[in-house]
Amino acid sequence: MSNEGVDLEKRRFLTLATAGVGAVGAAYVAVPFLGSWNPSEKAKAGGAPVEFNLDKVEVGQMVKVKWRGKPVFVVRRDEKSVNALAGKGEELKDADSAVETQQPTYVDKATRSIRPDIAVIVGICTHLGCVPQHKKETEVSWGGGFFCPCHGSKFDLAGRVFNGSPASTNLVVPPYSYLADNKILIGVDEGEA
Numbered sequence: 053m054s055n056e057g058v059d060l061e062k063r064r065f066l067t068l069a070t071a072g073v074g075a076v077g078a079a080y081v082a083v084p085f086l087g088s089w090n091p092s093e094k095a096k097a098g099g100a101p102v103e104f105n106l107d108k109v110e111v112g113q114m115v116k117v118k119w120r121g122k123p124v125f126v127v128r129r130d131e132k133s134v135n136a137l138a139g140k141g142e143e144l145k146d147a148d149s150a151v152e153t154q155q156p157t158y159v160d161k162a163t164r165s166i167r168p169d170i171a172v173i174v175g176i177c178t179h180l181g182c183v184p185q186h187k188k189e190t191e192v193s194w195g196g197g198f199f200c201p202c203h204g205s206k207f208d209l210a211g212r213v214f215n216g217s218p219a220s221t222n223l224v225v226p227p228y229s230y231l232a233d234n235k236i237l238i239g240v241d242e243g244e245a
Contacts, residue, residue, distance in 0.1 A: 101239035103231065106170060114186040116175065119238045123175035123183055124226060125198070126236075129209055134168045136195055137210050144212045146222050155225035158242045164210040164225050166242060172228045173211040179203055179219035198223065 102119045109115050109128040117124045141147040146154075149161045158166065165171050175183050175198075182202035189196030197208040206214040211223030229242040 099239075101237050104236050104238060106234045106236060109170075112188060117238060119226065124238055125171070125173045125175045125186065127171040127173070127186070127209060129169050129171060131169075133189070133196070133209050134163060136189075137162055137208060140195070140208055140212075143214055144208065145215055145217070145220065147212060149212065149222060151221050153224075154222045156227050156241060159225055162210070164212065164222070166228070166230065170236070171209060171211065172225060172236065172238065173198075174224040174226050176224070177202065177205055177219055178213070178221045178223060179205050179217075184223070 099120055102117055102124075104115075104117050104126060106126070106128070109126055111128050111130045112133075114125050114127045117126055149155055149164055155164050160166070160168070163171070164173070177184050177200040179200065180202060182200050184198035184200040184205070184207060187196050187199045192199070194206055194214065195208065197206065198211065199206055200217075200219065203218045205217035205219035207217075207219070207223055208214070211225065213219045213222050226238055227241040228236050228238045229240050231237050
C-alpha cells in the first residue's frame with residue numbers, strides 16, 4: 053500500500069487525539085469503579101473507632117457517645133463512687149466480672165475500667181436491649197448507676213447488675229484505649245492504639 057497523498061502529520065494527530073480521548077474515557081470509567089471498592093461512609097461509621105475527649109465530662113456526669121450504632125456511656129466517677137463499688141459484692145449477680153465476654157481483660161474487675169475515675173460502658177441492657185438511664189446516687193436508694201426503664205434492671209456505676217434484676221449479665225465494656233490523659237479511643241483495645 054502506498055502512502056502517496058496521505059497526510060502523515062494529520063494521521064499522527066488523529067491517532068494521538070483518539071488515544072487521548074480513549075484514555076480520558078477509561079479514567080472516567082475506572083475512577084468510580086475503583087472507588088466502589090472502598091467501604092461506604094455508613095460502613096466506616098458503623099465499625100470505625102471513635103475518639104472522645106474526656107474534658108467534656110464533669111465529675112458525676114455521664115455523656116453518651118455513638119459507636120457502631122450503639123450508645124456508649126462515658127461516666128466520670130468521683131472518689132466516693134469508686135470506693136462504693138468495692139462494698140456491693142453480695143448485692144450483685146456478677147460482682148467479680150467473671151463473665152469474660154462482658155469486658156476486655158485489661159480492665160480492672162472491680163471498677164470495670166482502665167482508670168477508676170472513668171467508666172466506658174455500652175448502654176444497652178443485657179436483658180432485652182433497652183437503653184438504661186443514668187441515675188445519680190442522690191436520685192435513688194440503691195446508690196446510683198443505671199436503671200433500665202423497660203423491665204427494671206439496675207446496674208451500679210461499673211455496669212454490674214444487681215440481684216433481683218431481669219438482666220442476667222453486666223453491661224458490656226467495649227474495647228477502648230487512652231490516646232492521652234484526656235482522650236480515649238472507643239473500639240480499639242488498650243495497647244493497640
